[in-house]
Amino acid sequence: MSATILLVEDEERLARFIELELTSEGYSISVAHDGFTGLTMARESPPDLLILDWMMPGMTGLEVCRRLRATGSKVPVILLTAKDEVSDRVAGLDAGADDYVVKPFSIEELLARVRAHLRRNHEDNPDLLQFDDLTLNRSSREVHRSGRSIELTAKEFELLDYLISHPRQVITRDQILEKVWGYDFMGDSNIIEVYVRYLRLKLEENQEKRLIQTVRGVGYVLRE
Amino acid sequence: MSATILLVEDEERLARFIELELTSEGYSISVAHDGFTGLTMARESPPDLLILDWMMPGMTGLEVCRRLRATGSKVPVILLTAKDEVSDRVAGLDAGADDYVVKPFSIEELLARVRAHLRRNHEDNPDLLQFDDLTLNRSSREVHRSGRSIELTAKEFELLDYLISHPRQVITRDQILEKVWGYDFMGDSNIIEVYVRYLRLKLEENQEKRLIQTVRGVGYVLRE
DNA sequence: GTGCTGGCTCAAAAGCTGCTGAGGGTTTGG
DNA sequence: CCAAACCCTCAGCAGCTTTTGAGCCAGCAC
Numbered sequence: 011m012s013a014t015i016l017l018v019e020d021e022e023r024l025a026r027f028i029e030l031e032l033t034s035e036g037y038s039i040s041v042a043h044d045g046f047t048g049l050t051m052a053r054e055s056p057p058d059l060l061i062l063d064w065m066m067p068g069m070t071g072l073e074v075c076r077r078l079r080a081t082g083s084k085v086p087v088i089l090l091t092a093k094d095e096v097s098d099r100v101a102g103l104d105a106g107a108d109d110y111v112v113k114p115f116s117i118e119e120l121l122a123r124v125r126a127h128l129r130r131n132h133e134d135n136p137d138l139l140q141f142d143d144l145t146l147n148r149s150s151r152e153v154h155r156s157g158r159s160i161e162l163t164a165k166e167f168e169l170l171d172y173l174i175s176h177p178r179q180v181i182t183r184d185q186i187l188e189k190v191w192g193y194d195f196m197g198d199s200n201i202i203e204v205y206v207r208y209l210r211l212k213l214e215e216n217q218e219k220r221l222i223q224t225v226r227g228v229g230y231v232l233r234e
Numbered sequence: 235m236s237a238t239i240l241l242v243e244d245e246e247r248l249a250r251f252i253e254l255e256l257t258s259e260g261y262s263i264s265v266a267h268d269g270f271t272g273l274t275m276a277r278e279s280p281p282d283l284l285i286l287d288w289m290m291p292g293m294t295g296l297e298v299c300r301r302l303r304a305t306g307s308k309v310p311v312i313l314l315t316a317k318d319e320v321s322d323r324v325a326g327l328d329a330g331a332d333d334y335v336v337k338p339f340s341i342e343e344l345l346a347r348v349r350a351h352l353r354r355n356h357e358d359n360p361d362l363l364q365f366d367d368l369t370l371n372r373s374s375r376e377v378h379r380s381g382r383s384i385e386l387t388a389k390e391f392e393l394l395d396y397l398i399s400h401p402r403q404v405i406t407r408d409q410i411l412e413k414v415w416g417y418d419f420m421g422d423s424n425i426i427e428v429y430v431r432y433l434r435l436k437l438e439e440n441q442e443k444r445l446i447q448t449v450r451g452v453g454y455v456l457r458e
Numbered sequence: 459g460t461g462c463t464g465g466c467t468c469a470a471a472a473g474c475t476g477c478t479g480a481g482g483g484t485t486t487g488g
Numbered sequence: 489c490c491a492a493a494c495c496c497t498c499a500g501c502a503g504c505t506t507t508t509g510a511g512c513c514a515g516c517a518c
Contacts, residue, residue, distance in 0.1 A: 103350040109333065122324040126332065163494060178306055180375045201496060203476055225375060226475070226504070227388030233374075387505060425507065427465060450464070450515080 013128050014038045016057035018048030020066045031117050045069025059127055064091035072105050079106035086127040139174045141232055146174050160212050169205050173232045182229040237352050238262045240281035242272030244290045255341050269293025278381030283352055288315035296329050303330035310351040363398045365456055370398050384436050393429050397456045406453040
């Protein structure tokens with residue numbers, strides 16, 4: 011699933027140009043040509059990233075940004091501005107923008123910043139998850155460790171998916187039960203231990219170092 | 235508790251200037267004058283924000299950034315660079331930097347970026363608790379003192395977590411029992427003393443100064 | 459100094475946790 | 489229908505964590 015970007019830019023030619031470039035990078039773009047429309051669109055279907063022109067007739071980009079932040083939105087915002095004065099930059103960042111690009115800019119620079127901000131935010135739900143020499147592909151449901159392919163059952167896959175999407179974070183038994191088994195276990199069951207064991211057997215088939223660590227009294231964590 | 239910033243900059247005069255400015259804004263700054271030292275410091279006591287000069291003899295700022303990211307660090311990084319070419323900016327952002335400031339810059343601009351990144355980070359990472367040279371990370375359940383990692387059992391961790399989340403506040407025995415053991419103890423038990431001792435042994439392994447102070451007749455307090 | 463109280467230290471006992479191997483019920487696919 | 493794969497349970501055990509108790513020490517009142 012590709013990232014969605016909302017571009018708010020009143021100059022039609024520039025907007026069209028940016029739209030084409032971003033589209034050809036595989037993003038899914040919507041465009042608004044004034045601040046008010048942009049704000050409405052951002053509220054109605056929040057994009058993964060917002061690119062705002064600063065100077066626009068009517069509501070400025072800065073104002074759009076401030077209003078969004080005021081209602082708790084955390085979408086990353088990149089401001090486009092012709093202004094190159096320090097006081098303006100400061101105002102933009104303090105108003106809650108995450109970044110700005112000064113016009114005229116090279117499209118490469120804008121793309122790099124888009125990548126940087128999306129990486130931060132979109133890290134929440136990518137399809138290809140990696141940790142150390144381990145990779146898990148959600149769409150093909152394949153798992154590899156240092157090159158070789160590993161066959162997992164459904165439950166094993168779900169468990170590893172959960173762990174690898176929270177690397178270096180300790181996950182409690184309760185969280186695992188809730189997420190992978192989806193119910194509160196009555197009485198006691200050692201089902202988690204059993205599945206962790208299955209995973210370890212498969213992931214460490216060839217004396218590779220242990221990635222799933224036990225945190226006694228709490229749960230498990232993916233850590234080198 | 236003020237945010238900690240690590241500045242890595244080989245030009246001594248510039249480093250000194252930035253340090254003074256940031257200090258007067260209320261941040262707590264450490265400075266390294268080369269990349270290797272900076273990397274080590276960043277690993278040993280992770281700051282809330284890292285400011286890296288790009289061009290340095292030995293290890294460049296870009297390299298420091300890449301290495302930190304490779305080990306999973308998510309600390310926000312601002313690059314300082316004299317280079318103003320697009321390809322360089324792109325490389326920096328793609329290497330995992332969050333932002334860069336082009337020299338010569340106005341101090342106001344740097345400050346605004348520092349504020350922007352700290353604001354963002356403090357929102358999504360309230361799990362890292364610090365006191366003096368001690369850090370406790372709730373999500374990874376890791377504890378460090380002046381760089382070295384410390385292994386704690388579940389109860390030890392809970393106790394330290396409680397103390398470190400009320401720094402310089404005296405905590406009574408009853409509060410500790412209630413919070414960590416979760417019940418009113420019948421009769422007497424010296425369990426708190428025992429666990430405080432365990433913690434002290436582990437936290438002061440190398441003759442470091444005592445952080446957990448006894449308040450006779452009342453309880454304990456985390457204090458320098 | 460003496461006695462008292464609260465805290466510290468040490469080590470052993472008790473209690474748990476997580477790991478393991480085996481096995482049984484259930485579903486899937488040929 | 490049968491076999492294989494899968495999901496889950498159980499019980500034993502080893503090792504770690506937690507708790508207990510007894511003795512000791514430090515600070516304080518007298």
